[in-house]
Amino acid sequence: MPNEKLMTNPIDASELSFNDFKSIVINDYKTAYESRQASVLGRREVLTGKAKFGIFGDGKEVPQVAMAKAFKNGDWRSGYYRDQTFAFATGISTIKEFFAQLYANPTNGADPFSGGRQMNCHFATKSINEDGSWNDLTQIKNCSSDISPTGGQMARLVGLAYASKLFRENRELDYLKHFSVNGNEVAFGTIGNASTSEGVFFEAINAAGVLQIPMAISIWDDAYGISVPAKYQTTKEDISEVLKGFQREPEQPGYEIYKVKGWDYPALCEVYEKAINVCREEHVPVLIHVTELTQPQGHSTSGSHERYKSKERLTWESEHDCILKMRAWMLDSAVATEEEITEVEKEAKIFVRNAQKEAWNEFLDSIKPEHKQVVDLISGVAKHQPELAKIAANLASIADAQRREVFVAARKAIRLSANYNSPERNELLNWYKKQDALNYDRYNSKLHTDGKESPAKIAVVDPIYDDLSKMVDGREVLNACFNENFARDQRLVAFGEDLGNIGDVNQGFAGLQAKYGELRITDTGIREMTIMGQGIGLAMRGLKPIAEIQYLDYLIFALNVLSDDLASLSYRTKGIQKAPVIIRTRGHRLEGIWHSGSPISMLLGSLRGLHLCVPRNMTQAAGIYNTLFRADEPAVVIECLNGYRLKEKLPTNVGEFTVPLGKAEILEEGTDITVVSYGSSLRIVQEAAEELALLGISVEIIDPQTLLPFDISHVCVNSLSKTNKLLIVDEDVPGGASAYILQKILEEQKGYFHLDGQPKTLSAKAHRPPFGSDGDYFSKPSVDDVIETIYQMMHDANPTKYPAIF
Numbered sequence: 001m002p003n004e005k006l007m008t009n010p011i012d013a014s015e016l017s018f019n020d021f022k023s024i025v026i027n028d029y030k031t032a033y034e035s036r037q038a039s040v041l042g043r044r045e046v047l048t049g050k051a052k053f054g055i056f057g058d059g060k061e062v063p064q065v066a067m068a069k070a071f072k073n074g075d076w077r078s079g080y081y082r083d084q085t086f087a088f089a090t091g092i093s094t095i096k097e098f099f100a101q102l103y104a105n106p107t108n109g110a111d112p113f114s115g116g117r118q119m120n121c122h123f124a125t126k127s128i129n130e131d132g133s134w135n136d137l138t139q140i141k142n143c144s145s146d147i148s149p150t151g152g153q154m155a156r157l158v159g160l161a162y163a164s165k166l167f168r169e170n171r172e173l174d175y176l177k178h179f180s181v182n183g184n185e186v187a188f189g190t191i192g193n194a195s196t197s198e199g200v201f202f203e204a205i206n207a208a209g210v211l212q213i214p215m216a217i218s219i220w221d222d223a224y225g226i227s228v229p230a231k232y233q234t235t236k237e238d239i240s241e242v243l244k245g246f247q248r249e250p251e252q253p254g255y256e257i258y259k260v261k262g263w264d265y266p267a268l269c270e271v272y273e274k275a276i277n278v279c280r281e282e283h284v285p286v287l288i289h290v291t292e293l294t295q296p297q298g299h300s301t302s303g304s305h306e307r308y309k310s311k312e313r314l315t316w317e318s319e320h321d322c323i324l325k326m327r328a329w330m331l332d333s334a335v336a337t338e339e340e341i342t343e344v345e346k347e348a349k350i351f352v353r354n355a356q357k358e359a360w361n362e363f364l365d366s367i368k369p370e371h372k373q374v375v376d377l378i379s380g381v382a383k384h385q386p387e388l389a390k391i392a393a394n395l396a397s398i399a400d401a402q403r404r405e406v407f408v409a410a411r412k413a414i415r416l417s418a419n420y421n422s423p424e425r426n427e428l429l430n431w432y433k434k435q436d437a438l439n440y441d442r443y444n445s446k447l448h449t450d451g452k453e454s455p456a457k458i459a460v461v462d463p464i465y466d467d468l469s470k471m472v473d474g475r476e477v478l479n480a481c482f483n484e485n486f487a488r489d490q491r492l493v494a495f496g497e498d499l500g501n502i503g504d505v506n507q508g509f510a511g512l513q514a515k516y517g518e519l520r521i522t523d524t525g526i527r528e529m530t531i532m533g534q535g536i537g538l539a540m541r542g543l544k545p546i547a548e549i550q551y552l553d554y555l556i557f558a559l560n561v562l563s564d565d566l567a568s569l570s571y572r573t574k575g576i577q578k579a580p581v582i583i584r585t586r587g588h589r590l591e592g593i594w595h596s597g598s599p600i601s602m603l604l605g606s607l608r609g610l611h612l613c614v615p616r617n618m619t620q621a622a623g624i625y626n627t628l629f630r631a632d633e634p635a636v637v638i639e640c641l642n643g644y645r646l647k648e649k650l651p652t653n654v655g656e657f658t659v660p661l662g663k664a665e666i667l668e669e670g671t672d673i674t675v676v677s678y679g680s681s682l683r684i685v686q687e688a689a690e691e692l693a694l695l696g697i698s699v700e701i702i703d704p705q706t707l708l709p710f711d712i713s714h715v716c717v718n719s720l721s722k723t724n725k726l727l728i729v730d731e732d733v734p735g736g737a738s739a740y741i742l743q744k745i746l747e748e749q750k751g752y753f754h755l756d757g758q759p760k761t762l763s764a765k766a767h768r769p770p771f772g773s774d775g776d777y778f779s780k781p782s783v784d785d786v787i788e789t790i791y792q793m794m795h796d797a798n799p800t801k802y803p804a805i806f
């Protein structure tokens, strides 16, 4: 049964008979040995061309069976590509599934971690169903979806562990039975020795020490990061030595730090049991430095380690192979005989070989029908066009055709037969068109969760105003919105720099920590990556985090986490995990190189998979938050930095009205030109429109409100069909977000058809704006710039009516 899950059992020697003990040890050895066979075969599959690339867990097997013993239902893992043995030992993966991922099999169910989208050894467990609803996460061994950037797992790990703290300390969360049992869950992290050189590692280590959360980080130390030895990676070449200052003392909270040799099975079992108990019971972060590990097959299939490791090192590695060492220990301590072990090894080899074969055959079988069908269909078309017979014959001759090869042939035949209509051609064409939906599902679907709580499905509720509605500062609108939502939904938490005690630098959260407590609204250190990771981990465990970045300019420090981890989560797991984090920040128009940024194209380019919301004022922002708080997809909301003190009317339903994402609004109707802008620039455009009206120019101003998604009902192109002129105004660089908006309107909405002149963009200059009002005036679009650009466009169309100004 290649799909059988191999679970490891905890060892509690005091209660075990020798035979029980023996069978646990042998089972662990079997798991480790099977895993090694999977690595050996996996590498061979790549080298013989059946898979593209392979990275395996050989040399790390024994510590992982030990770690798996301490891992309980409800616990979480955030690790990296070396953890296949752990995945086998916990039942997170079968060996067949491991191979299906290696072959990038996109058939539903084959690679349950990523639907054939991720490289091998990138695991994930099923947190949510097709409709987005949660599974009972207390009943499974949870594995947050792996990512390839080394160290990238660390930010999320902080959040996964922090959730346990909230579940343990905030009794109001007790009703969330599917997510936690009293916060008893440990978040297990794994990282390679070399990847501890990454900034995010140190940031996460410090954050977890400050937060005192049940995070258990294992460092698999094989003394190398590909070809680069520890000498170039780590001060003193020893990460636990360097981190000694984090060790807790009787009066000073910190870490419990352990160091253990990676080939010493009994010591590993003991350390993991001890360490995880401390972590789980006392809610203290622990660090387990697992040393003297090896890479029997080198780093990956990309090259051989003989190139860069000395003979002595290679000899040492073969002598310290953890499986050989465990084997020797089993013999020395008479846990098993040579015959018994040999039998286990023999069976393991057969078992893994069968699993691999099954996975490969299933992968081929999933394509074979398409392959045969297309050969037949092209042969049919070739009856009318004999030259196409060659395409069919070529395709037929490919022994194990990949889907790409089938489609290349089909499309070529369709192209070459364009002038020869026949029923056979129609048949081929119909087949091809039907494949579209299937291939979309296989390769392009699930960028968003798109379930029953998708933002698009949240009811639209208009704001209500009555005679008593007051004019208040914009920040008070937000404050009232947050207040009502925090009262309504216990799952909401907010954190960031200066967010707790003073209620954020612009007072949006003023007074709310005092009201809702420090567990729900709290300050953090200055650590943007792990603020985002804190959000991701909490959201993966059923909470609703608002993770704040103080200014949009500083989102750059966290962009790796947002882009690599959060934005790709739904896509890379093909919809089995979600993390509905709301990232709150503020930007646009202020002054100074790092306080006025509007690097929107940077976000558009890196954050597909998130919603990008750019409300023009705080009322629209509140409406967007009200939508997002009720939905289950992640989003960035950029508030206007210069809008907190502007007066706005406070809706009576400030915590309930919603602004749908993708709903563009016409702020002012006009007939001569369509101007699309967003955020703070809109006020500039509105002011310009007043002077232009005096010049007889009527401007229609559109606010898309969100850029991802953009103007779903095509308000922009409708306006353009009336005005025939288009100007985009924003504060991004030239060719930045304005180019994106042009692509949306001209190409996607087919606006080019309505133009009677050149469409234009008016953006900021290519550099960041200097400090001071003059710097702003000469760097970002001003009212004068907008007036003159629009006037020039009118002049170009009708020079008689609008004579040149300059």
Ligand SMILES: Cc1ncc(C[n+]2csc(CCOP(=O)(O)OP(=O)(O)O)c2C)c(N)n1
Pocket (backbone or CB within 6 Å): 082, 148, 149, 150, 191, 192, 193, 194, 195, 196, 220, 222, 224, 225, 226, 299
């Ligand atoms: C951010 C990032 N930089 C570089 C790489 C390329 N890379 C992949 S693995 C690796 C070495 C990692 O070494 P270590 O952390 O010691 O883990 P090991 O593979 O030795 O287990 C590098 C540089 C990457 N995946 N991500």
Ligand SMILES: [Mg+2]
Pocket (backbone or CB within 6 Å): 192, 193, 194, 220, 221, 222, 223, 224, 225, 226
């Ligand atoms: Mg290493």
